[in-house]
Amino acid sequence: MKVEHIDPNVLAEYFGRTRWFGGKGRPFEVTAVERLGAVPGAVDDGPRVVVHLVELTYGDPEGGTELYQVPLALYTEAESRLDHAFVGWWEEPEHGWVHAYDALHDKVAMASWLRTFVEAEASPDGTVTDAASGLSFHRVPGHALDSDVHSALFSGEQSNSSVLFGEDSLMKLFRKVTPGRNPDITVHEVLTRAGSEHVAALYGWVDWRDPASGEVVQLAMLQEFLRTATDGWDLALTSVRDLFAEADLHAHEVGGDFAGEASRLGEALREVHTALATHFPTEDRGAEAARELAEAMRARLDAALPAVPELAAHADTLRAAYDRVAALPTLSVQQVHGDLHLGQTLRTSTGWRIVDFEGEPAKPLAERQLPDSPWRDVAGMLRSFDYAPRVVERSHDEDDAESAAQRAYRAEEWAHRNRNHFLVAYAGGEVSDEQRILLDAYVADKAVYETVYETRNRPTWVSIPLEAIARIGDS
Incomplete structure (x- = not known):
């Protein structure tokens, strides 16, 4: 109305x-x-x-x-x-x-949301729909909700709003919405019903069907609250700080060595990708798809060059990486995360969980729903492992050149060690030549995007992705 x-x-x-x-x-x-x-x-x-x-x-x-x-x-x-x-x-x-x-700040108002989810749990089809509006609350069976707990709004989020109900469940309300099914809900529902141990279980969701167009708009999701979880990005930063504090030790000798966690995270991502390939469509596309992927990467590079003059020195290397993708005979695609980095992971007492399957928020919903190569997710994680030590490195005050050089060396040591452990665990060994071609290209594509972002927002940080680009093609 x-x-x-x-x-x-x-x-x-x-x-x-x-x-x-x-x-x-x-x-x-x-x-x-x-x-x-x-x-x-x-x-x-x-x-x-x-x-x-x-x-x-x-x-x-x-x-x-x-x-x-x-x-x-x-x-x-x-x-x-x-x-x-x-x-x-x-x-x-x-x-x-x-x-x-704003209702999300009001415990009394939020109790009405939780009560409706509880009512949906008791209904024969797991759904409560307001007949006057078509606003629907859906429940996934398997977890009984407590309707008497209070709500608490998380204050740090930038693009959505999340409300904790007691210590049991978390409701994420999507602020910016688009008609169509949100992959954060559809992926979590499939993986929850499949019993995946590497996502927060989906308890329910809210949607509304436009009576004029018949399109569904998905508004919120209710999921398991991981009370013991620690953010993967925070864990990585702590590991780097431990390394920097031990000036005479290598990364594998420090108590906060992250390599074991990087390996376990690689295994978790492989299992999630396997589950997604089992329950969502997969496709082996022909050479034309590989050429289209390479062309899209070239276009993003061409758009970035005027904004980041330093990219010009690496343009030929980048185009050569994309040319290798264009020469591939096939491209395998499936449902993926789409925006994976350490900040989209949680370490619980029982293992790693991967969260936020919305994909890149800046992309249209229709594009985020498309299948993609799983190597995009792998590349996103590798870039995150590269960023963590550089962020800590830049948090130190300026001092003598020798100390700065030592931190730079140790930052690369940490990044290299954890990238390798994650990748070997994900691939189950060494990657093939074709996999390496795709991975190099996706890493390059992500790093090109980062150079534009850093140039516009943190110009002194642009060296982080530029150094990664310089490594493209190295074994």
Whole structure:
């Protein structure tokens, strides 16, 4: 239902105050607001909890529109405890004047989401649908939810919003949405039903079907909360700091050596890729697909060259790497993660888990749903292993040249050791010539992207991906 009674300027101002809005710094206006419906499991004496899709239209040369999800808790009186989450106040048809708050900051409002998931668990088909709106809550069988726990909003996220229910489950609400099935849900559902030990189990999800187009918009997912988990990126940084603190020891001699974890992570990724290949379509495409992949990589290089002049010295080497891909007789593709790095991994007491199967957020949903080579994921992890020691290296204050040279040597030692352990574990031994060709090209493609990012955001860091590019082709 299109909403006319909410002032678009109120929502525009609210967007500018959020962490998750991706269009900061760009001129935009709110061009449409659609109310999808109310969350069914209303709490006695609690607020009405309503879900909106807000369309933004950008006014810069890039232009375009985006859809954002905005759930609101509507109270008839002001709630001072929610002043930090205040969105605005207006008159609602049939309900009078209300004070609107971002629902994810409100424990009372979030209880309605959890109650609805519990109701779906008890329903014959595992689904509760609001008949008036088509807003649906789905449950995956196998885990009983506790409806009496309180919610807590995670504060550090940049693109979505996550709410913890007790110490049992975590709901991720997608802020920027696109019609179609979100791979974060579809992949987690398949791997959960297959019993994979390397993902957080999916407990349920929320979606809405557009009555005009019939398209599904997936809004949120409820999954296992990994209470004992530690972020893989943080673990890697700790290992590097341990190495730098032991000036006379090599990486394999330090107590915080990460190589064993890198190997276990490689094995976990191989098992996840195997499960994905079992439960999703795979395809051995012909030489034309390899040529198209190489051409796409060349195009990204050509676009990067004007932005990163230092790339010119490596352009011939990069094009040669892409030419080797173009000469491959076939290209095998399947469902992959699509945006894999150490920050998308969690180490629990029982092993590694891989999270966030949305793919690259900047890509359109339709593109993120396409099958790809698993070597893209491997390349992303190798680049992450390369970045971890360089980040720690740059956190040190400037000192004498000898100390700086020693840290640079030890950073490369750590990166090389962990890249190799991860890769050998993933491949189950040495990679083949064709696998090496693909891996080199994907690493190069990722590093080219990184040079553009660093040039625009952290110019002094551009040497990190440039050094990786210089290694392309080395065994």
